[in-house]
Amino acid sequence: MGIADRKERDKEELREKILVAAKSLFLEKGVEKTSIRNIADQIEYSPGIIYHYFRDKNEIFHALHQGGFSQMMEKMQVLRSVRNPMERLKAMGSIYVGFALENPDMYDLMFIKEAPIDHVYNSEHDNWKEGGGTFEYLRMTIKECAEQGHFKGHDLEPLTYLIWSAVHGMVSLNIRKRCEVVLPERQNTIIREGLEEFFKILDRL
Amino acid sequence: MGIADRKERDKEELREKILVAAKSLFLEKGVEKTSIRNIADQIEYSPGIIYHYFRDKNEIFHALHQGGFSQMMEKMQVLRSVRNPMERLKAMGSIYVGFALENPDMYDLMFIKEAPIDHVYNSEHDNWKEGGGTFEYLRMTIKECAEQGHFKGHDLEPLTYLIWSAVHGMVSLNIRKRCEVVLPERQNTIIREGLEEFFKILDRL
DNA sequence: TGCTTTATTAAACAGTGTTTAATTATTTTT
DNA sequence: AAAAATAATTAAACACTGTTTAATAAAGCA
Known part of the structure; x- marks a missing residue:
């Protein structure tokens, strides 16, 4: 079951990366003026990926x-x-x-x-x-x-x-x-x- | 000078119409979620006209x-x-x-x-x-x-x-x-x- | 009338959140 | 190891956004 665990951790890791990036951007430029693309740029992934970890921008807000x-x-x-x-x-x-x-x-x-x-x-x-x-x-x-x-x-x-x-x-x-x-x-x-x-x-x- | 005055009044009238529309929309949907196009739709003019009466969206906000x-x-x-x-x-x-x-x-x-x-x-x-x-x-x-x-x-x-x-x-x-x-x-x-x-x-x- | 100025618009630009289908990578099964 | 299935990731599109531009229509003046 170690593999599934590691996958779980990897997934969690990216989720965390998104949150860290979103937080720094939200606090720096404000929620409204931070775009999904901004967050994606920061973590060096495509914008779409964010929607695999959060339903929408609000869900990121709520997590923070x-x-x-x-x-x-x-x-x-x-x-x-x-x-x-x-x-x-x-x-x-x-x-x-x-x-x-x-x-x-x-x-x-x-x-x-x-x-x-x-x-x-x-x-x-x-x-x-x-x-x-x-x-x-x-x-x-x-x-x-x-x-x-x-x-x-x-x-x-x-x-x-x-x-x-x-x-x-x-x-x-x-x-x-x-x-x-x-x-x-x-x-x-x-x-x-x-x-x-x-x-x-x-x-x- | 009556003509210039009337033109002045007409101009003021449209400005007022923009403000009334913007106010009702701002208060109804919020500033952020009200678009210039929304305001233009409400007053039945094209979006561009609004920029002849207000520098930008902020200026409308400030007037209100x-x-x-x-x-x-x-x-x-x-x-x-x-x-x-x-x-x-x-x-x-x-x-x-x-x-x-x-x-x-x-x-x-x-x-x-x-x-x-x-x-x-x-x-x-x-x-x-x-x-x-x-x-x-x-x-x-x-x-x-x-x-x-x-x-x-x-x-x-x-x-x-x-x-x-x-x-x-x-x-x-x-x-x-x-x-x-x-x-x-x-x-x-x-x-x-x-x-x-x-x-x-x-x-x- | 034609000329000039003003008012208005249509179209474009660069950005947004989000969804879709396609692609790549990984795991599982044969 | 090869094939099939699943998951992760992306590129592209859609329908929006604020704003600017150049073109058009209207009005006033000569």
Whole structure:
């Protein structure tokens, strides 16, 4: 069975090559402006071959999309050592922002780019990787905060959404270049400073 | 000179027709998926004619982009009657969200879609229409709140950015369909509920 | 009327995603 | 080892895209 295995590996290898090439091109020129022919050129194969490994361009997008969530969850692992839920919540915000600033194009892919319409939620669909897991973790953390006496008088589900939105908003406005309206001398630091203000607010809730 | 005037009007008329067609198509199918030929078909002219009125597709995008800000500022006019700055701030949030939910595709155009790279900030560039005015107004309102004793211990510039981001975040996550992670029964109301939580927080600052 | 300018178009160019049929390479069977 | 079957890969085509060009039609003016 070694031969079949090796063939399987070879196939997997080319699939991986396509993904690596697609990722570098997507992040460099954007999804829309990267053509199948560009990817084929990079891996030195004909364009047609790509359709033997992915149904269409969207499927390539999705494969990378999933990879992004794995990558982010990886970074979140350090939160395990943070016992105090409010500290954990704030640390989560820092990690989230850090990930977004270090991988702006991947973040764009994950949270800003329009999700292709034909995104079918089949049985194999792993909600954890697709971001639901991260939100679930945020929800749990906020619930723990509430149990420790925070967020009195608040409805936790919309509050969770608001907290996520605040951080996402700062990051996405920056990524999509809507920050020119901010005072020029503060544009580079506005996200981290905004996060600081956010922490001050959270501490008082 | 009447003839020249009429010609001017006719020209303006076709320009307007192109914009109306482009807008309806952009909002219906998205900018990327609307072709010049689609627009030409809709106005029953040949594709080439469009390049006599707009340099390229981006210029059409920008014309609509600007129109969106005028539209939004229009809605903001009612704020003039709100004397209390904190009430005005909250009302601003409601109007902002209202505009976004009523015109999701226009909002997308204004705040989410990647701004074309070649967006040159020339002397005629009207910062007011381009959104800087709205942010300036938000900044002033928050400053007034501070003068009335709110936001003690906060740095107002990043706080302003944070407040904008919170509202933008909620709206943009919704528009780009990242809300499936929210409890299903609350997805439709999550933005307005999130805004309510936000107001509760603001009231205590 | 003929001449000039303007408005409009048809056609072409170089690019796109995707599908098809043909070709090459590899594995399996005889 | 030769032939048949299967898989991997490609070249070519199709129907699109944004944009530019040169040709045509229309309008205004002399």
